Amino acid sequence: MRKTVLEAVGLHRAYGDVQAVDNVSFTLAEGGSLGIVGESGSGKTTTARIVVGLEHPDSGRVLVDHRDRTQHRRGRAQRLARAREVQMVFQDPFLSLDPRITVNAVLRETLKLHFPDGDHPRRIAELLDQVGLGTREGDALPRQLSGGQRQRVAIARALAIEPAVLVLDEAVAALDVSVQAQILNLLSDIREQTGIGYLFITHDLGVVRCVTDEVIVMRHGRIVESGRTDRVLANPQHPYTRLLLESVPRPGWDPKQIAVARRALAASKAP
Template sequence: MTKAEPALVVQGLCKSYPLPGGGRTAAVDDVSFSVAAGGSLGVVGESGSGKTTVARMLVGLVRPDAGTIAVNGRERTPGQRGGGKLPGLSRPGGGKAARLRRAREIQIVFQDPYVSLDPRLTARQCLQGALRLHGRYEGEAAATRVGELLDQVGLGKREADARPRGLSGGQRQRLAIARALAVDPQVLVLDEAVAALDVSIQAQILQLLADIRRETGVALVFVSHDLAVVRHITDDTLVMRRGRTVETGPTARVLDAPKDPYTRLLLSSVPREGWDPAETVRLRGELAGATRAD
């Protein structure tokens, strides 16, 4: 069987921020990965590991200092040329049309959809607005497509006519997913997209995402601190610590037979039957000692 071509290729991604007293700190340092068309990658790490910065750079909310991002072989990083690590990037070109084209390539779903949904619009109006913005459908065709999107994420007529405050957390997340899918993206980034939901609702959303991936062939980049969720939804996993990649590979291998001490620490921190928190403390101490020695 021929391996699917990458939908997303990221090479040498870097981002740093100024420190109050001078100097800079690296939020993301030389991160590279690829995701096959229809594939799924988990990006995991503790708070401050840089995983959310990576997600925001993928969709253009944060501009990289260096590195490239390409979708289906076409580079989308504004201003970058030649793959070199430049100290800065030039202003994005192409105006509104180029920005919309980039938005159609990669869409993002956030942890809290309520803050990204217009409280004045019903679910139906929200989807109509997304289609109109990108010039996807008009008239009856738009109405039909909205119905298809609502059905795809399991929202009925009552939810279609409700505003965000009239929807549950799970329903709002379904609407956010439908809005992202409205432009037929090649890549869907999910930044802690189920972290705020009850466990039973998490399972429903994860099954929905698995169904969407199978039906549409969209590639998923799933940013999460929850290793159980990552195990369920991803083919491959990238582990980040202090802005750098410490381990990457098939999810089953990374989570069942981790090679890096930091990955072992993350796994030891998950409560389970027979869990010994003292082991987590020991591993963290060993890792801190090794870091100081380096």
């Protein structure tokens, strides 16, 4: 049985009267892949930001390798150690890359910060190769790369500090379908090679089906269904999960029926 690398316990986060995250708990095994799925406003991104440490929960805990990430850590060394536990890849990598420096420089800065005594040129070459990039891309500025290439750079930078968990927040949503498939295959290969744990935040059930072992479905800040991805998608138990599946366009799909189902769900007592 694989050890638990990430555990969220009773997370709560409110903004005024809005309960964005309401008693959310889950675990992620070492080398596992967990999807958090839901529509905009479901609480999935707030949950991800709490896991990474970009936001603090009102209550609850996040543990990585049984270390509590919600406790304040003082000092530069402790903050860097905390950053090495969990890294995040965002939807738009261009916003998180310095447009003035090359890809090699981006990776070098990260490595110098976390591993000042390492062999940086060798490690940069390894990282570029790991994400399917070469010396030409390493010498390029972010604006000289395609969207898919920039996302590969963002993944390489996150992997550079060897995190236990990689959080991917809609990380392929802005890419063309063919490029999405390439990035998802790349991520699957990296997980197999490194044993890193993935937390996928997405509204796309196709992504969930392709790259996750387990899934949790969130609505109004709460988990309404969870389990093995194949089981949840094949036999959803909650009406909201069924609505998400029925909302995926396919032959014979009628958006009017989806609107009727959505109104019925809103009128019901289902959370």
